[in-house]
Amino acid sequence: GQNIDQPTEMTATEGAIVQINCTYQTSGFNGLFWYQQHAGEAPTFLSYNVLDGLEEKGRFSSFLSRSKGYSYLLLKELQMKDSASYLCAALDSNYQLIWGAGTKLIIKP
């Protein structure tokens, strides 16, 4: 079956760095996506990886290892506004997104 695993909740301190991990098993693979979702709001697209390696976008970076079925989202210089859920999703062979349940990130002052 198809499956996405990510931690349910993480806590980090303002100004620090946090890494949110995601492992996936899908029928075929056409890319790994990260979305941010603030409480009560819609998810918004953060990043996309289809090749192995690191993609950097400001304070956020995302890494992919296709051979290991593994990705992580790295958030640097954490700000209080980064408190949100982070959703990992993999695009399968039918170009359908398979979603993880999300990681709730709590930022403490």
Place this chain on the structure above:
Amino acid sequence: DADVTQTPRNRITKTGKRIMLECSQTKGHDRMYWYRQDPGLGLRLIYYSFDVKDINKGEISDGYSVSRQAQAKFSLSLESAIPNQTALYFCATSDNREAGELFFGEGSRLTVL
């Protein structure tokens, strides 16, 4: 104005009632989706449409139906609502070439008593 608009934003209804959630978009995307989100379960796909004449069942289509009235409009119906359909519902769109980059509406919170 939002690119993807959902109505209503909140709805409380009773078991057995028919409910329609509407979605319209100004992004010009061909692909539209309906998801539901429940705490701890993530997003689950109900129906999707790649074109005006294309309708496909998702992971959890039982108890739901959809209509793609135009490229810009995709509505979700619950013919006879039941309490376990209480959830947050999202409409989303994507471009044909960027299938994984979805643009979501603000969500419709449905409570079935």
